[in-house]
Amino acid sequence: MAKYTGLSVATISKYINGGNVLDSNRDSIGEAVKILDYKVNEIARGLKTRKSKTVGVLIPKLDSIFTTTIVSHIEGVLQENGYGTIICDYRRDPGLEAVKLEFLLGKSVDGIIIMPLALEAEQLQKIIKNDIPVIFIDRSVKGFGSDVVMADNLNASYSATEYLITRGHRRIGFICGPRDIHTAQERLKGYLRVHGDYRLKIDEALIKYGDYEIESGYNYTKELLDILKPPAAIFATNYEMTIGAIMALNERSVKIPDEVSFIGFDNIHLADLVKPPLSIVVQPMRQIGETAGSLMMRRLKGDRTGFPSIIRLKTELLIKDSVRDISGVV
């Protein structure tokens, strides 16, 4: 390049990075770029600027629509800004989670977006010594002050449960996520709070702690059906457990909503696939991804306004035909 134009590399660097260059030179460099098909070598640039123009995305699993839809939109925003997205799936393995986090840092990513599982603040602190931006999605890590983008899980669960209550349901089976996951705690809180607000007693037997996998949705639904006074409604609180619950209900030939009313989570496709169409809590996956992506871009540009910001995005309760109104029935 320098040779072709007869200019020094410094001038060319100026041209590329928008410095002052004479029009005539500007033209000749532009021409050279075309002819030599010049592309900046981002690696060399990265060495100098200590920026790799990539961000790492660390997620628990890549085979769940919820996660991948978010990732897809993160990737979209980042790519528009010239940033690459290095993805790491830790397969819900706490060991891998830390390993892959280190791996990402080894690749000198400029920022990290994490959907954490078992990661703890201390550990994070140790692994991430340079202060690159970290954004959590869906869940946060206690004691680690950082931006978080998540759905408003508490209200999501509150209003779904409230919907059941106002339709006359009093015994509502609740298939919850793991006790140690923040999202799950929030969803449980919503369930509990609405019971309090409506002065309803809580029957612990109706609360099942699953592990967010199909299997547990399946097993706990069966358990719920088997207790002495089975619930008149079941609320499954994530994508996979919704699938499992439906499998169990189908297997037992339980009629929805005649015998049991049902509300699921996330699984918007599923909603219309089974008969009758299911009422579903829908998380704003696209919005979560885009918000996380653009927040990351802001942080990468050095804008620390509002740090650490906790962004809760509204969920939607999609009403279909899987809930029976028994409020009139005595």
Next chain:
Amino acid sequence: MAKYTGLSVATISKYINGGNVLDSNRDSIGEAVKILDYKVNEIARGLKTRKSKTVGVLIPKLDSIFTTTIVSHIEGVLQENGYGTIICDYRRDPGLEAVKLEFLLGKSVDGIIIMPLALEAEQLQKIIKNDIPVIFIDRSVKGFGSDVVMADNLNASYSATEYLITRGHRRIGFICGPRDIHTAQERLKGYLRVHGDYRLKIDEALIKYGDYEIESGYNYTKELLDILKPPAAIFATNYEMTIGAIMALNERSVKIPDEVSFIGFDNIHLADLVKPPLSIVVQPMRQIGETAGSLMMRRLKGDRTGFPSIIRLKTELLIKDSVRDISGVV
């Protein structure tokens, strides 16, 4: 590092890259690594070796289990080998497809794994001027000699259709993918070939060309139900169209398999979710991902044996209860 040990950087480089170093020095360097918490700067290394230790993965959509499961296993293999996976979702947009491909190359990836849509050989040739390894998954690009890893679509479709035929079905609705996609062509070939082998006539009205989206599965299923002599069985040939088909059948309250027999594709979760459980053609997603990943690793190591290799992986026909045996019925 060099300062700490009193050795030259060259010696340290040898240590890192496995050259001959005196035991005593080896120890002291090892100690220095610990104390200084030294990590090789892959960017600097990349500048010299012209390797970024990252592989680009270009896919049409990140919100389909089929794709993401594959990506997840690709990522797994690559990560084990120290390679990062930069992902790009082109959202089934041919424009974006080329743009993101260039983007990936701009990030100096060492190799590229593509699930192509509209990309053509010529275009590819132009974009990829340096001869980095390219591996196609699921579909190939005509005229571009490169490794391909895919499911054996022809046989998959052949045996699913054959299964229907041997159960007495003669009019089999076939919801095919787009005419210009190789995978879809292969699946169609299987359908046609088995008809030939069994000396059955083909009714063009039973073949619907969808676009691999839910919507088209839904619409074409309805169309199939509406023709004068509707098919006794329907075979949907991808994940999304299987969902759509089931939605349509549900909406029309068509009983499976009493009124219509059904075989779906890929959607293994769905299989048990609906009543009755669906028979499904299952692609070996994990195997596709792992094969593509390790093939990429081999190519990156310079092993060109068998190039270009076209790897077809066996699919499985998962038999459940959605097909009625009418071979005895006259």
Next chain:
DNA sequence: AAAAGCGGGTTAATCGTTTAGCTCCATATG
């Protein structure tokens, strides 16, 4: 005993950028 071989080290160039600091020249200012 001299030559050859080799293990283990060093030096210095290099990869392709960015950037601080300098020079040069033209224009504006007092």
Next chain:
DNA sequence: CATATGGAGCTAAACGATTAACCCGCTTTT
């Protein structure tokens, strides 16, 4: 007219590794 001012370009040093070329001294070979 002498002096600031500042635009545009250049030089050269970095960034942190790899690597070719070379050197030293010990062992082995003849």
